[in-house]
Amino acid sequence: MALPTIAILGTGSYVPERVLTNDELAKLVDTSDEWITTRTGIKQRRIAAKDQATSDLAAAAGQAALRDAGLSPADINLVIVATLSPDMPMPACATIVQHKLGVPQHAACFDLNAACSGFLYGLDTAWAMLSSGRYKHALVIGAEKLSAFVDWKDRSTCVLFGDAAGAVVLGPSRGDGARIIGSRLYSEGGMKDLLCIPNGGSAFPPDNNSVSNGGHFIKMKGREVFKVAVREMEDAIEEILEQHGLSVDQIACVIPHQANLRIIDAISKSLGVSLDRFFINVDRYGNTSAASVPLALDEARKAGRVKRGDVTLLVAFGAGLTYGASLVRW
Secondary structure (H helix, E strand, O other): OOOOOEEEEEEEEEOOOEEEEHHHHOOOOOOOHHHHHHHHOOOEEEEOOOOOOHHHHHHHHHHHHHHHHOOOHHHOOEEEEEOOOOOOOOOOHHHHHHHHHOOOOOOEEEEEOOHHHHHHHHHHHHHHHHHOOOOOOEEEEEEEEHHHHOOOOOHHHHOOEOEEEEEEEEEEOOOOOEEEEEEEEEEOHHHHHHEEOOOOOOOOOOOHHHHHOOOOOOEEOHHHHHHHHHHHHHHHHHHHHHHOOOOHHHOOEEEEOOOOHHHHHHHHHHHOOOHHHEOOOHHHHOEOHHHHHHHHHHHHHHOOOOOOOOEEEEEEEEOOOEEEEEEEEO
């Protein structure tokens, strides 16, 4: 039996209503709009309401992707949620999303944590599982409520992150959508201390000291992460293009992880690709980790930045350190 060709059949996204501007942040911490904009390119970010969990954001994005694909929850038999901020350590956020959407009980549902690279890891995982023929339609969601893990007194991190979700529906190609043509994933575990949430796991379980010392907040060594991020994403781009015999000139649109405009600009210059060919929304949402790439992908489609026949490059890096790239042809 011939194995199916897997394609992205639909995309969707969701961002919370509350907008937190740089000027508002300047009232909370020693910073300014100029300081944040100059160093990151971020002007604002979205913040989830207190009664919104990551599963709520994920379910809204998943519902939008299902509508776009013309499918119902009953058609889905695989749900993957890429997140570092699940509702709770267990059960998996994906199972909560399954229930909220009404996906059937026979569906396989699990979380995947590769931080900001999580969506690309989830995309590759679902692609492999669907290509086996054992599953037909998958819902892959990147969702984060990072505001719950941000120290609002630490200006080096609190200015960077926001809350959002993005999703895609994968399934057998129907002659439309985006056919996945390649994926490469990497990790360098020796750099885990550059970007992490140090406490709350089995190595350093939660206790009164870890909470009072801020051990459950995101910690980052910004300069080191910047250098590694540029190098890793450049390497991932060059290797996947070489693997598939493509040049950068054949890429119609690059959709990078939206962590920092200076990182995107550095990659643009290094590859000799005009910044105009990168889809950028970091100014409006900040770094939404695993939600970053699918949110940008959905917005790029709606903005007409991807057209039939185009090859689009998705690239990301994140804590781990993880990184990777994917190619899709529309």
